[in-house]
Amino acid sequence: MIWSTKETLDREQIQRIQLKRLKKTVKYAYKKVPLYRKKFHDAGLDPRDIQSLDDLKKIPFTTKEDFRNNYPFGMFAIPKEKCVRFHASSGTTGNPTVVGYTRHDLEVWTECMARLISAAGVTDRDTAQISFGYGLFTGALGLHQGLQRIGAGVVPLSSGNSKRQIKMLKDFGTTTLIATPSYALHLVEVARAMGINPAEELNVRHGLFGGEGSTEAMRTKLNEGWGMQATENYGMTELIGPSVSGECLEYKGMHICEDYFIAEVINPETGEVLPEGEYGELVITPLFKEAVPVLRYRTRDITALDSKPCTCGRTTMRMAKITGRADDMLIISGVNVFPSQIEEVLLSIDGIGSNYMINVDKKGYLDKMDIDVEVIDSNLLDSVSSLENLQNTIKNQMHAVLGIHPGIHLVEPFSLKRSEGKAKRVNDMRKLKED
Numbered sequence: 001m002i003w004s005t006k007e008t009l010d011r012e013q014i015q016r017i018q019l020k021r022l023k024k025t026v027k028y029a030y031k032k033v034p035l036y037r038k039k040f041h042d043a044g045l046d047p048r049d050i051q052s053l054d055d056l057k058k059i060p061f062t063t064k065e066d067f068r069n070n071y072p073f074g075m076f077a078i079p080k081e082k083c084v085r086f087h088a089s090s091g092t093t094g095n096p097t098v099v100g101y102t103r104h105d106l107e108v109w110t111e112c113m114a115r116l117i118s119a120a121g122v123t124d125r126d127t128a129q130i131s132f133g134y135g136l137f138t139g140a141l142g143l144h145q146g147l148q149r150i151g152a153g154v155v156p157l158s159s160g161n162s163k164r165q166i167k168m169l170k171d172f173g174t175t176t177l178i179a180t181p182s183y184a185l186h187l188v189e190v191a192r193a194m195g196i197n198p199a200e201e202l203n204v205r206h207g208l209f210g211g212e213g214s215t216e217a218m219r220t221k222l223n224e225g226w227g228m229q230a231t232e233n234y235g236m237t238e239l240i241g242p243s244v245s246g247e248c249l250e251y252k253g254m255h256i257c258e259d260y261f262i263a264e265v266i267n268p269e270t271g272e273v274l275p276e277g278e279y280g281e282l283v284i285t286p287l288f289k290e291a292v293p294v295l296r297y298r299t300r301d302i303t304a305l306d307s308k309p310c311t312c313g314r315t316t317m318r319m320a321k322i323t324g325r326a327d328d329m330l331i332i333s334g335v336n337v338f339p340s341q342i343e344e345v346l347l348s349i350d351g352i353g354s355n356y357m358i359n360v361d362k363k364g365y366l367d368k369m370d371i372d373v374e375v376i377d378s379n380l381l382d383s384v385s386s387l388e389n390l391q392n393t394i395k396n397q398m399h400a401v402l403g404i405h406p407g408i409h410l411v412e413p414f415s416l417k418r419s420e421g422k423a424k425r426v427n428d429m430r431k432l433k434e435d
Contacts, residue, residue, distance in 0.1 A: 003118040003150070004111070006259045007314045011307060014316070017259045019053055021287035026050050026059070029293040032077035035066060036295065056262065056285065057273050062297045067097035067238060075292050076100055083291050088136045089237040089336065096136070099237055100291040106145070108288045109240050112257040113146025116246030119255060119312070120231040122206050124151030128176035129169055131183060132211065132334070133159040138241030139211055139334075143178050146243070152176065159183070162190040169202050176206040180334035181214040181222060181230070185365030188225035199227035208233060210242050211334030216321075232321065238297055239284050245319055250311050253318030260288050263317060264296070265305055268326040279304045281326050282319065300326040330360060330426065333367045335404050339425050342371065342406075345397050351376055351390055355416045361429040370407035371398075378412050 002008060009017075029036040030047045039060040040046065049058060066075065072095075073080050080086075083100035101109070122128065128147050132140035134156065147154050157168055159179075165187055168174065177184055184207060191198045198204065207222055207230040214232060222230040233246035234254050244261055245254035256263050261284055265274045268281040282299045301322045309315045330337045339358060346356055353374040360369050373394065380386050387410060394408045417424075 001118045001121075001123060002313055003115045006257075007115060007255070007316055009259075009315060011315070014258050015053055018262055018287065021259075022053065022056065022262065022285065023047075023050060025285070025287050025289075025293055026295065028077065029295055033075060033293065035070060035075065036293075053262070056264070056296070059296050061271065061283065062238075062294055064097055064238065064298075064300075067099075068095050071095040072098045073100075075294075077293050078102070078291055085141075086136075087138045087141075087237055087241065089138075097238055099240075102290040104290050105240070105288070108260055109142060109243055110145045110149050112240070112243035112260060113142055114149040115257060116233050116243060116255070117143070117146045117150055117152070117208065119246055119248040119314070120206060120208050120233075121229055121249050122147070122150065122152055122176050122208070126175045126206065127153040127155065127172060128178055128206075128208075129155040129157055129165070129172070129174040131157060131159055131165055131177065131179035131187075138235070138237050140178075142235070142241040142243060143208065147176075162187055163194065166191045166194055166196060166202075169198075169204060170196065173203050175203050176208065177204050177226070177228070178208050180211040181207075181209040181218050181232075182212065182333060182362075182365050182367060184209060184222055184230075185218070185225065188221075189364055198225055202226070204228050207231065208246075210234065212331045214321075234319070234322070236299060238292075238294060239286055239299075240289065244284060248310060248312040248314065252310055252312075253306055253320050255310065255314050255316045255318055258316045261286055263305055263319060265303065266298075268300075268302075276305050276307060279320075279323065282322075300329070302326060330358075330369075330428070331367075332360065332369050332402075332404055332406075335402065337369070337402055337404070341401055342398070343425075345401055346371075346373060346394070349390075349394060349397065351380065352394070352410070353413060355414075356425065357416055358426045359429070360426065367430070368407070369404070370409060372409045372411055372416060374413050374416055375410050376413060381410065381412065 027047045043060050085101045088096035088098045130140050134140040204226050205228050207228045210233045219230045231247040233242050235242035235244040245256040247254050264283040265280040266283055274280045282301045282303050284297050286294050302324045303322050304320045307317045353376050355374045357372040391408045399405050
């Protein structure tokens with residue numbers, strides 16, 4: 001089902017809307033946000049210089065570091081008292097990237113989510129169980145409000161407690177599952193261990209997945225395990241949350257809500273805008289945000305764009321499945337984790353050395369992260385109580401910063417491999433298995 005006529009406009013109509021909103025957004029950001037005034041001045045640029053969509057490439061990029069450096073409210077165009085909601089994502093230095101929303105921002109976010117949910121085949125006759133964690137993470141509430149907009153029933157169960165997840169899916173007759181793809185596959189295993197065949201005994205027919213990358217092989221397993229139609233959606237906190245784009249049931253890429261977002265793909269090394277169809281780093285400019293306007297945000301995600309109309313009837317530009325990232329961020333069960341975050345925690349704790357190794361793998365379908373850490377005094381390893389206390393201290397501080405509980409293995413001093421060049425801190429076995 002196509003939710004809005006804006007999804008079927010011709011390219012000239014779409015670009016006319018985009019240019020009008022781009023000019024307004026540029027003037028607004030320049031006037032209201034000191035960072036953008038400085039960026040424009042440094043580039044010798046005036047808002048009046050933006051007269052065409054091609055002029056977009058003249059505007060300096062915005063990065064995650066801009067948000068971190070202006071924590072908490074330096075990116076805001078309005079006093080925080082005028083915001084009706086706040087969200088945030090984690091950062092590499094302990095400070096999250098903070099965003100706010102006006103009622104208008106939430107309205108647009110909800111509208112875009114309604115489009116993408118409808119594209120995935122969900123209607124007002126469906127009941128959706130949200131198995132994302134609720135909180136500062138934008139995923140759960142973003143999908144929640146979009147599902148309510150189209151009239152679907154929402155079961156806001158949040159994440160974890162897998163057996164209860166299965167019970168609610170069964171007892172409520174849930175037809176739509178919202179989760180990370182790896183957790184959805186884990187739930188298949190849990191259901192089978194409970195003596196339930198999800199594809200035959202549960203009623204889940206739609207899966208809306210995000211929060212982490214996934215492959216076509218994973219989609220196949222999801223569809224087979226649940227008897228569902230699995231779709232992927234895309235977004236990030238700095239842009240608005242999930243709702244930038246999402247798949248229709250033709251599976252030919254994720255449709256971008258183009259009347260509210262302009263997408264570009266650039267060479268991540270040079271910043272040069274690449275022709276349509278070439279893979280590079282995705283750059284997004286939202287065209288509606290009142291609380292936190294953003295110009296040319298570098299997502300670090302690698303994709304390609306296609307503006308040809310889709311066989312579903314939508315004419316909006318599509319972005320290909322994300323193939324990777326232009327930086328070293330790890331995604332552990334939908335949570336963004338940077339090695340520098342881990343290092344920051346480890347180096348703040350007495351009793352352990354500066355050498356460590358991050359080991360990432362999968363246990364079944366779930367991501368698993370273990371960290372090998374050298375102790376300074378090997379005698380510590382002989383004391384069970386001291387060892388447990390130190391491990392618990394590290395685990396608790398990791399959870400406070402990362403939001404997850406990695407396994408912690410304390411090892412002998414100087415037992416981890418040293419490097420004469422750049423230290424190798426991450427051993428990601430998931431990549432080897434994918435290859």
